[in-house]
Amino acid sequence: MKRFIISAALIFSLAATSTTVAEERVWTRASDGKTVKGEFVKMKDEKTAIIKIGGADREFPVAMLSEADQKFLADQSKPADPAPAAPGDAKAAPAPAAKAAMPTGETIVTLSGVHLCCKDCEAAAIAALDNERLTIANKDKIKIEPDRGEGTIKVTAPSGKDAMDGLKALLQAGFYGKSDHDVVKYADIPERANLPTNTMTLRYLHICCRGCLRDFEKVIKSIDGIDEHNAKEGSSSVVLKGTSFKPMDVMTALREAGFGGSYQ
Numbered sequence: 278m279k280r281f282i283i284s285a286a287l288i289f290s291l292a293a294t295s296t297t298v299a300e301e302r303v304w305t306r307a308s309d310g311k312t313v314k315g316e317f318v319k320m321k322d323e324k325t326a327i328i329k330i331g332g333a334d335r336e337f338p339v340a341m342l343s344e345a346d347q348k349f350l351a352d353q354s355k356p357a358d359p360a361p362a363a364p365g366d367a368k369a370a371p372a373p374a375a376k377a378a379m380p381t382g383e384t385i386v387t388l389s390g391v392h393l394c395c396k397d398c399e400a401a402a403i404a405a406l407d408n409e410r411l412t413i414a415n416k417d418k419i420k421i422e423p424d425r426g427e428g429t430i431k432v433t434a435p436s437g438k439d440a441m442d443g444l445k446a447l448l449q450a451g452f453y454g455k456s457d458h459d460v461v462k463y464a465d466i467p468e469r470a471n472l473p474t475n476t477m478t479l480r481y482l483h484i485c486c487r488g489c490l491r492d493f494e495k496v497i498k499s500i501d502g503i504d505e506h507n508a509k510e511g512s513s514s515v516v517l518k519g520t521s522f523k524p525m526d527v528m529t530a531l532r533e534a535g536f537g538g539s540y541q
Contacts, residue, residue, distance in 0.1 A: 307390035340389035380437035388454025392535030394488035405450035451483025470525035
């Protein structure tokens with residue numbers, strides 16, 4: 278697995294040398310925002326996309342791409358809408374697929390694209406279950422394994438519900454990642470976050486060092502309308518001020534950079 282990730286990183290770093298191809302788009306790596314132009318070819322499987330770069334087909338893990346890229350790939354995989362039934366056609370429309378149930382046995386979830394820039398980040402992720410604000414029934418049976426080199430956190434739990442408790446604890450400890458599980462995953466940001474505001478308070482952040490602060494500030498500077506913030510090393514709560522910016526844009530950008538937390 279590591280050999281492939283190194284290869285994908287090299288492709289991103291050499292993006293400027295790639296030959297332009299038809300119907301190409303810009304692809305973004307979730308971990309650091311690096312981009313490369315390429316043409317989507319097909320899905321090798323549900324976790325691997327084949328993208329043509331410089332005339333050659335390359336394999337990319339879906340989990341390493343940005344949320345926007347992953348949505349694009351998901352849209353490409355959707356089956357075409359069925360043709361409307363002809364008048365008098367007695368065939369009934371197919372029933373919608375049943376929602377997958379929360380697993381009851383041992384559940385393993387891997388979050389990718391998590392912001393883990395130092396050993397203190399890893400330690401804080403491991404300690405997420407000790408959050409006194411949360412009631413976690415089986416916290417002694419939940420295992421959290423961060424991998425700074427890969428930018429991932431593996432959660433192993435006795436059941437899907439317990440794994441979900443682990444994910445919630447990580448979010449409130451300031452960590453976010455794309456789940457590889459169809460059921461045990463973070464909910465979408467609510468639509469109310471699209472309402473513009475002039476001030477916003479971020480809570481439960483993890484900004485333990487200069488690296489965290491640098492990456493956090495990079496995210497905030499990318500949002501139109503934000504004029505100032507009071508983040509510093511050690512901050513867990515940050516106030517943003519500006520003119521008519523959207524919490525949705527802020528939370529989406531923070532998640533793409535691997536930061537968790539919430540807002541009010």
